[in-house]
Amino acid sequence: xxxxxxxxxxxxxxxxxxxxxxxxxxxxxxxxxxxxxxxxxxxxxxxxxxxxxxxxxxxxxxxxxxxxxxxxxxxxxxxxxxxxxxxxxxxxxxxxxxxxxxxxxxxxxxxxxxxxxxxxxxxxxxxxxxxxxxxxxxxxxxxxxxxxxxxxxxxxxxxxxxxxxxxxxxxxxxxxxxxxxxxxxxxxxxxxxxxxxxxxxxxxxxxxxxxxxxxxxxxxxxxxxxxxxxxxxxxxxxxxxxxxxxxxxxxxxxxxxxxxxxxxxxxxxxxxxxxxxxxxxxxxxxxxxxxxxxxxxxxxxxxxxxxxxxxxxxxxxxxxxxxxxxxxxxx
Amino acid sequence: xxxxxxxxxxxxxxxxxxxxxxxxxxxxxxxxxxxxxxxxxxxxxxxxxxxxxxxxxxxxxxxxxxxxxxxxxxxxxxxxxxxxxxxxxxxxxxxxxxxxxxxxxxxxxxxxxxxxxxxxxxxxxxxxxxxxxxxxxxxxxxxxxxxxxxxxxxxxxxxxxxxxxxxxxxxxxxxxxxxxxxxxxxxxxxxxxxxxxxxxxxxxxxxxxxxxxxxxxxxxxxxxxxxxxxxxxxxxxxxxxxxxxxxxxxxxxxxxxxxxxxxxxxxxxxxxxxxxxxx
Numbered sequence: 001x002x003x004x005x006x007x008x009x010x011x012x013x014x015x016x017x018x019x020x021x022x023x024x025x026x027x028x029x030x031x032x033x034x035x036x037x038x039x040x041x042x043x044x045x046x047x048x049x050x051x052x053x054x055x056x057x058x059x060x061x062x063x064x065x066x067x068x069x070x071x072x073x074x075x076x077x078x079x080x081x082x083x084x085x086x087x088x089x090x091x092x093x094x095x096x097x098x099x100x101x102x103x104x105x106x107x108x109x110x111x112x113x114x115x116x117x118x119x120x121x122x123x124x125x126x127x128x129x130x131x132x133x134x135x136x137x138x139x140x141x142x143x144x145x146x147x148x149x150x151x152x153x154x155x156x157x158x159x160x161x162x163x164x165x166x167x168x169x170x171x172x173x174x175x176x177x178x179x180x181x182x183x184x185x186x187x188x189x190x191x192x193x194x195x196x197x198x199x200x201x202x203x204x205x206x207x208x209x210x211x212x213x214x215x216x217x218x219x220x221x222x223x224x225x226x227x228x229x230x231x232x233x234x235x236x237x238x239x240x241x242x243x244x245x246x247x248x249x250x251x252x253x254x255x256x257x258x259x260x261x262x263x264x265x266x267x268x269x270x271x272x273x274x275x276x277x278x279x280x281x282x283x284x285x286x287x288x289x290x291x292x293x294x295x296x297x298x299x300x301x302x303x304x305x306x307x308x309x310x311x312x313x314x315x316x317x318x319x320x321x322x323x324x325x326x327x328x329x330x331x
Numbered sequence: 332x333x334x335x336x337x338x339x340x341x342x343x344x345x346x347x348x349x350x351x352x353x354x355x356x357x358x359x360x361x362x363x364x365x366x367x368x369x370x371x372x373x374x375x376x377x378x379x380x381x382x383x384x385x386x387x388x389x390x391x392x393x394x395x396x397x398x399x400x401x402x403x404x405x406x407x408x409x410x411x412x413x414x415x416x417x418x419x420x421x422x423x424x425x426x427x428x429x430x431x432x433x434x435x436x437x438x439x440x441x442x443x444x445x446x447x448x449x450x451x452x453x454x455x456x457x458x459x460x461x462x463x464x465x466x467x468x469x470x471x472x473x474x475x476x477x478x479x480x481x482x483x484x485x486x487x488x489x490x491x492x493x494x495x496x497x498x499x500x501x502x503x504x505x506x507x508x509x510x511x512x513x514x515x516x517x518x519x520x521x522x523x524x525x526x527x528x529x530x531x532x533x534x535x536x537x538x539x540x541x542x543x544x545x546x547x548x549x550x551x552x553x554x555x556x557x558x559x560x561x562x563x564x565x566x567x568x569x570x571x572x573x574x575x576x577x578x579x580x581x582x583x584x585x586x587x588x589x590x591x592x593x594x595x596x597x598x599x600x601x602x603x604x605x606x607x608x609x610x
Contacts, residue, residue: 025571050505071508072511073510075513077507079506081502081505081506082502083500083503085502085505087507087521098510099511102512104510146506
């Protein structure tokens, strides 16, 4: 059973086309991440799925039913927002209960679900507090709790971690992954952070300018990107691109080399001056000016003593490179 | 806190300026109140002197109480002001919500049209308004005044409130939609509480002109039973003789209710004016 099917969905605001012919299926229990640079339409797509925006054309099916004209509350979805969007005048309990009360669930059922959700998210001590009395991380957990109690077929996350600090982001990421293991529901997660996408997703949808660039598992996208955009977007630090003729290839190609597949040496097919060194402890990122627009990044594992200004060579295995045409497509 | 604010000279200058302004602003009120407690002769002999044992007199208040039905006027003013404010806030907020929240054809045009009223004084239309009131049989009813004041207050209310409503988080409204709240519930329960400072600002801006207005009560509702306080006080101002004791007493009493309303709204008002400046 597919949880969500989008076919040929388009969305435009006046003259501006934000989404162009999106086709997508989300299987049951699948964790799908929409990723792309800001303004690529990923949030709009999520809103179309939620029913907060109407699709200009195309159909949206949730659980096998066409829901284009169904209001958000009746679509069997729950959404977690970037800004938490908690009701300021209600307690944590009230925030979680509102949707269920609105759907006229019996009180005992509401209490049971809130108890269950607050146990999962360790929110018990805060149930009677108002959002203003909670920290950012707690607020986001309440927002997730509010989604859980609705018992949805489909969870929608709109950049839920963007407002959290780095340490909390990691914790909450793990919590979301655990949550997905515990409750059987499909999840759609929007982010611009490729690390979040790689770590959480069963399937990643890379979007650019309202178009789907590629759909695949994280490793598929990493190992086998369809085009230069996906190759550059997935992986951190980003892939290096070198004109083909610099390393003895054809002139009309660009060769992509991931920083982790390149090694520093005294000599090599590429060479240049070190412009910057990032010592991260576990690995060292060395940025080398090899005469292209952007410096070439080499990710050396472990700690290396390289000083900016020194001349180095760069080695790599030909099997670990990807070749792209001038139009950006993989060759 | 920065250095300039801790400097005693700066503090003195700042407070000096504020105190001076307060004195200037309160002086006319002060003169009205003290003179309302003095005899007629004393008012003219020494207008700025405080009432003493010799000049103290309640004659003004007695006249006001005897002549005309002062409490009825008072009640009329109160009804007109409160009802007009209620309708201005209700309809203004609803229109502002629609303008800021929904995308529909002619949204911007509609916003401009509604804001146009700020620039056109409603008094220009007095004759037409009077015609309409006569035709609908609303002359000499408080309803006539409430309708006119509501119309007069709406443009500014829509303008201010729609600006504020644009700042209310979209996520919050969308969260409400996903939880199945109706648009009305979203408006009343989620959005209105968040724009309360702006509502108070609009209320104060509209309250004072309505309370003090003489023009429309005089034209639309001059009957004895619908007179407002301002109009009622006019009986003491004649072409040749003015009963200053009574006028000053009536004015002193008219100040009170507006002040009470102002105190209620002022805390919100200050937040409304400064919000956005400080996050």
